Amino acid sequence: MVESPVVQDTNMERILAFYVKWCSTIKKEHFLLHSAPNTASIAWLTLVEGQGPRAVYSTHQDIFSVSCNLPGANPLKLKAARTRHEFLMKVLAPRILPPAPRFRKLQSDGSLCFVDWGHCAETLAILCVYLEVPPERRMQGLAINTQQIAQAPSFHSDLVRKSKKEMCDNCKMLMQVAQIAYEDRYNAMRAEEDKIKEKREKDAKDKEKRAKERKEMEERRTNEKIRAAQERRAKELEEKEKLRQEKARADEKDRQARQRREAAEREAKQRRDDEKHRKSNRR
Numbered sequence: 001m002v003e004s005p006v007v008q009d010t011n012m013e014r015i016l017a018f019y020v021k022w023c024s025t026i027k028k029e030h031f032l033l034h035s036a037p038n039t040a041s042i043a044w045l046t047l048v049e050g051q052g053p054r055a056v057y058s059t060h061q062d063i064f065s066v067s068c069n070l071p072g073a074n075p076l077k078l079k080a081a082r083t084r085h086e087f088l089m090k091v092l093a094p095r096i097l098p099p100a101p102r103f104r105k106l107q108s109d110g111s112l113c114f115v116d117w118g119h120c121a122e123t124l125a126i127l128c129v130y131l132e133v134p135p136e137r138r139m140q141g142l143a144i145n146t147q148q149i150a151q152a153p154s155f156h157s158d159l160v161r162k163s164k165k166e167m168c169d170n171c172k173m174l175m176q177v178a179q180i181a182y183e184d185r186y187n188a189m190r191a192e193e194d195k196i197k198e199k200r201e202k203d204a205k206d207k208e209k210r211a212k213e214r215k216e217m218e219e220r221r222t223n224e225k226i227r228a229a230q231e232r233r234a235k236e237l238e239e240k241e242k243l244r245q246e247k248a249r250a251d252e253k254d255r256q257a258r259q260r261r262e263a264a265e266r267e268a269k270q271r272r273d274d275e276k277h278r279k280s281n282r283r
């Protein structure tokens with residue numbers, strides 16, 4: 001457990017990740033044969049809205065605490081969990097802790113879960129912050145799985161967020177009994193993720209809609225072009241037909257004029273022939 005004065009919310013993920021690294025290093029150096037903590041948590045206090053600046057300068061100004069859970073049957077760990085439990089009962093008195101919700105709880109695979117008071121990472125952080133909490137303060141916190149962060153070569157906010165864990169039933173009950181206004185950052189992070197996901201889905205849908213509209217517009221334009229070309233072609237054919245008919249009419253007129261001329265010539269020739277004939281008959 002580490003306690004420190006004055007920190008910014010933005011640093012909480014970094015501090016928690018650093019603490020996980022610290023736990024992992026200590027384990028490798030001194031507790032090689034024991035189970036490593038698989039959960040670590042950080043809790044911090046925030047001023048409630050409308051609170052006067054006096055509180056900021058009080059001895060209770062922003063503090064955070066970090067701690068880890070105590071997995072495995074190491075007698076020292078069991079003793080530490082018992083000490084946490086005893087201390088919790090002491091500070092919460094006259095309120096009484098009911099049996100831990102996760103203790104002797106049947107799991108979906110038929111096994112029993114034996115997580116008693118004092119085991120959780122949050123227990124110690126909550127306890128230490130609780131001791132410092134004046135009634136007008138609110139508390140926020142975040143628990144994470146340690147595995148990936150313990151192995152990561154450097155700090156990544158994304159990895160902390162990916163490793164987040166919702167407060168367990170024991171801790172929720174503990175908050176109720178301690179009457180702490182607690183905000184689990186897990187919920188806020190989930191809400192943020194849902195919002196981002198929703199936005200991403202909306203953007204994808206909008207993009208799809210825009211692409212569809214673009215495609216439809218292109219199709220409309222292509223169809224308009226085709227229609228215009230067809231109309232142009234039809235007009236050309238109409239013009240051509242008109243010219244053809246005009247030419248046919250002119251040809252017909254020429255033909256008729258030629259016929260008339262030929263008939264007149266034939267008639268004139270006939271007349272000349274007849275005249276010649278008459279003249280020869282008279283002779």
Ligand SMILES: [Zn+2]
Pocket residue numbers: 120121122167168169170171172
């Ligand atoms: Zn818990």
